[in-house]
Amino acid sequence: MVITAKQEALVVSSWNEMKDDAPTFALKFFLRLFEIIPSAAKRFSFLRDSTLPLEKNPKLKAHAMSVFVMTCEAATQLRKTGRVNVGANTSVPHLASVHFKAGVADVHFEVLKFALLETIKEAVPYMWSEELKEAWSESYDHLVAAIKSEM
Numbered sequence: 001m002v003i004t005a006k007q008e009a010l011v012v013s014s015w016n017e018m019k020d021d022a023p024t025f026a027l028k029f030f031l032r033l034f035e036i037i038p039s040a041a042k043r044f045s046f047l048r049d050s051t052l053p054l055e056k057n058p059k060l061k062a063h064a065m066s067v068f069v070m071t072c073e074a075a076t077q078l079r080k081t082g083r084v085n086v087g088a089n090t091s092v093p094h095l096a097s098v099h100f101k102a103g104v105a106d107v108h109f110e111v112l113k114f115a116l117l118e119t120i121k122e123a124v125p126y127m128w129s130e131e132l133k134e135a136w137s138e139s140y141d142h143l144v145a146a147i148k149s150e151m
């Protein structure tokens with residue numbers, strides 16, 4: 001198994017603590033990505049065409065939530081099947097194609113991971129540990145590796 005039962009439990013229990021405010025946290029880590037790499041926002045068609053402030057853009061929030069939920073769910077799938085499954089509404093090849101066409105690069109995935117972990121640390125400081133960080137990192141890395149392998 002690529003993820004241990006303990007790692008899955010850490011991801012799921014911290015997600016349960018965060019889920020009521022998950023859209024706010026998800027948006028936060030995307031805004032952090034744009035602080036570090038401002039040009040990343042231009043990859044999104046709906047940000048290029050919008051006059052709304054980033055933090056008010058519902059499509060950005062929805063994308064951020066997809067990342068958060070898919071990373072969390074990857075932990076359970078990896079534990080159960082050893083593989084990432086992105087759900088019935090999409091597929092890994094489709095996600096790879098969308099990200100490839102939008103010009104999403106390794107550095108975007110790397111910085112997003114950093115921002116995600118930083119946000120989790122701020123959201124649940126009382127649960128934060130190296131093990132929790134590793135557990136979320138493993139889930140994210142496998143999800144991204146699956147997408148990148150098809151890009």
Ligand code: HEM
Pocket residue numbers: 040041043044045046063066067070071090095098099102104108109112140143144
């Ligand atoms: C689109 C997930 C990371 C930029 C999407 C979509 C999903 C998704 C579900 C919608 C696909 C569709 O249109 O059917 C993920 C996941 C990620 C991730 C799970 C990481 C684990 C990133 C990163 C960037 C990014 C790091 C960097 C900027 C985009 C862009 C689109 C997109 C530009 C197309 C949006 C548009 O213009 O319509 N992503 N994403 N994604 N994602 Fe990601």
